[in-house]
Amino acid sequence: MTDTPTHDVAAQRLRSIGQRFTRGRRALVDALDGASNPLTVEQVRELESSLPQSSVYRNLAVLEEAGVVRRVSSSDEFARFELAEDLTEHHHHLICSVCGSVVDFTLPDEVESLVDGELNSAAKRLGFTGDHHRLDLVGRCSDCS
């Protein structure tokens, strides 16, 4: 078991910060890898046979630090997590302002390039060092319309 490319990368990045790729962390990566949207801590725990929440929080923090996982903010009070973009694909989020649900979508490459160019020039102007952009559409999902 293991040895999907995602597992390999996760293992390597963890190792590079002196951390192991344990069973619990594998479970987290698998849950996020299998989901098509960012997951809350509770959603992860439902998917992965009730891991203790403290371990989920702790390991998500470790995975985030290793650059395997990214924290996503929505409109509700729950933190959500997804795999880092270089393990998936650059994408954006539709965020429901009523229920907080988050759905992924992508944009054409030309649009991405244009946006990146504009953002970087704005950043430079303001003495900011850009890392990545965050482009979301806030509205209502089909359930909450």
Place this chain on the structure above:
Amino acid sequence: MTDTPTHDVAAQRLRSIGQRFTRGRRALVDALDGASNPLTVEQVRELESSLPQSSVYRNLAVLEEAGVVRRVSSSDEFARFELAEDLTEHHHHLICSVCGSVVDFTLPDEVESLVDGELNSAAKRLGFTGDHHRLDLVGRCSDCS
């Protein structure tokens, strides 16, 4: 006193949801109006002679519901607030991933239109009703570089 256009709009929107434009709420609007960036609750309280925090939270919630104020999420655990965009100007945020500070900036109109078009077509495709977009650049501010 009062009767800046912003005050008028705020008063009207509050009235439309059956709420008053009280002194405390005026203070919040003034604080946000005077700032060039989104403010945390504590920052608001420093600016406006120590309003009680419960009132700040409660009134920001009311103002948000009235469409006068918008909640902004950063990379830290503090909620930040700014005036609604139609009371200011459409803009974006540079978010420092280290200290959580948020700085406003704008993009050329052509870019905005293009992005909106793309987002709306994606939203339609997914049964989502778009309201507004959120385009931020995450990186490091000059202090945290």
Place this chain on the structure above:
DNA sequence: CTCAGTGCAAAGGATTTGCATGCCG
């Protein structure tokens, strides 16, 4: 053996809420 990882339970901290008082309409 050693030390990171785990899990439980308790603590932390931003935010919310209950309730008595005060003020605007």
Place this chain on the structure above:
DNA sequence: CGGCATGCAAATCCTTTGCACTGAG
């Protein structure tokens, strides 16, 4: 007067942390 707004303090609830235990190397 009547009801919304206020302010204090206490409660909430997501998240973090302390500590003893377990397991991999």
